[in-house]
Amino acid sequence: MTQQGDENYLTTAEVARRLKVKPETVYAYVSRGQLTSVRARGRRGSLFAAAEVERLVGRTVDHPGAIERIETHLSLLQNDELYYRGHLVRDLVNGHTFESVAELLWTGELAPSEPFAAPPELVDLARQAMAVAPAGARTVDRLRIAVAVLGAADPLRFDLDPASIVATARQLLGALVTALPGEPLDGGLAARLWPKLSPRPARPHLLNSTLILLADHGLAASTIAARVAASARANLYSVVSAGLGALDGQYHGAATTLAYQFLDRALDDPVKAISDELRSANALPGFGHRIYQRRDPRAEVLFGLLADEPVMDRVHDMTAKVNSFPNSDFALAALMHAYDLRPDAGEALFALARIVGWTAHALEEYAEPGLRFRALGNYTGPAVT
Template sequence: MAQQGDENYLTTAEVARRLNVKPATIYAYVSRGQLTSVRARGSRGSLFAAAEVERLASRSVEHPGVVERIETELSLLQGDELYYRGHPVRELATTQTFESVAELLWTGDLAPSEPFAAPPELVQLARSAMAVAPPGARMVDLLRIAVAVLGAADPLRFDLTPASITAASRQLLAALAEALPGATNDGGIGGAPADGGIRDAPVGGGFATKLWPKLSARPAQARTLEAALILLADHGLAASTIAARVAASARANLYSVVSAGLGALDGHYHGAATTLAYQFLDRALDDPVKALSDELRSGQSLPGFGHRIYQHSDPRAEVLFGLLEGEPVMDRVHDITAKVNSFPNSDLALAAMMHAYDLHPDAGEALFALARIVGWTGHALEEYAEPGLRFRALGNYTGPAVT
């Protein structure tokens, strides 16, 4: 600890250790006015008043401050393009496996990765948990139930070290995919398929190969499914990701972080948008003009078109449409887009994939949820490295006057 005048100061490295953050985060705090740096005498480094650092370190839920900017190294949305840690998602979706992209988001390393795996007893536990859902429950409802049960069964869930978190996420994803109703990877049945039949799944393969028979009875198109999973793995600070980061800031375990994300994803403005696009495209397959007319008359935004961030095109949609070109459904997609003064987004592209390969009507939301678990895990890892409980909005009270 250095001393200038009557005040004690800490170096950047000392502040980083005290706050348990990266040095780059320290300078972000400076730019936001949360810390003040001074030039060290006789040195090119910066110093920080120890008292000010302690005030920042001691922030609690009583602090009225709000985090206005969240630093993330995971994804960048810029110029109608999406990047994961600097890699264009267009390229990742067509050259990498889902597992490799997950490792990229979690660790920063892009390298071949082994398929995710889970012990048989955890798969059976997840399957048993899903079995308690009432008839008509959606696939994403089954995922939500299973995540809670698998979390309760993990005695080490509060180990928040990066190695433990990534290992738990790999196992969680594998257990969820294998436990969903449909054919298992060994040809057995993990619950009754919606059509009552028996479907065979290819032996071996990665996450997309194992997931396919849970979504469709058609011959596997695992490469297209893998591309969709990669494209949906992360997308900046979406509502569900904010929810997941808030939970991680409170030091919730990974299963609770994923549950928080799933809760936000359930809204019709977020995860359900895929189902709305699927239903719209289903009507448009019979009569595109009437389907468009009905939607326009409702006064609601057209499902599957436009985006809050992208201005001219959604790169995720363009990749999926490219992989689906030649499928009959794409003729109808082209007909519709030619009549709309907007661009199609990933929801319409996912809906087109669902129709092209006869995926279950609720498969889009489940696919979205499973893919985004990768992103939520990456954001949880980032949040665990930040000061805890740093999200605290200042409420503007508008109730009755105090008497």
């Protein structure tokens, strides 16, 4: 330890040992404003105030019961708008591909991107894995099985270098979409995905916009699950598996299917569909949001793209009867009905899009101290004897 004036300072190597991270991670903390470096008088290298380092240590697993305020550069939900790295998401839908927005979330750079590759050997393996599922399995079930098998087959899956993680994410998404049943079109991910979900003439720009809108959404339950896995230094396949597990709940990814079924009933009789839900004391599927107050910007964009579709007459009719606003789940339901998408297509779109977000959050988490999530349980069981 070095002393300058009245304060004690640590070298980069000493800070790395104290935080149990690599020296490169120390400089990542500096770039994010979590640590302040100063120049050492009469010597090379940077120094860090010991007191500031100890405050950062107090936020790691060495502090039992620490529940973090997670710092992220990725998405912001503010004033009923959604932003990715400072870009308004409703603007990103216009003129950008899903692949380009993925690169923005992963690297911070918004630039044209090539379609994600789908190596034939990975596609074949993913197809074999998906074929294990029973005939009635959902698309998300097939994706979950394929992710686990592709991870088991990757001998370099524990390479957590950012460039390796991004390369793995590109191939994982490319292989998953291509391996789904159905003949893919040429082009980007959205074009390849359309015939897997709908028998109608291809409208890949609709899926491209949908995937962009769903790519990330702050610290949702599945994203927290993914970050906890990354904090334990799980590989990317396991991070995605953790996200898929949390996404499977009725309050998260499955909400799109509930909204689809609700709209299906409402197409025949909207008043009866609403009345049945209210009589059951259920919240209306696809309406309202925990964070947005007056509108869901993702739903607004999707409804704008569907403006000329007959299903929108029913959407407007229902919205007028409900004392709330439609959210992205209901907008997905409208898209599914407008183009005869598979009944489980909403969950599949949600899962594939959110793999991009989980990857971006994993990249952030790998740069943080490991195992920093540890809530302190309040024991209420039998007295100790």
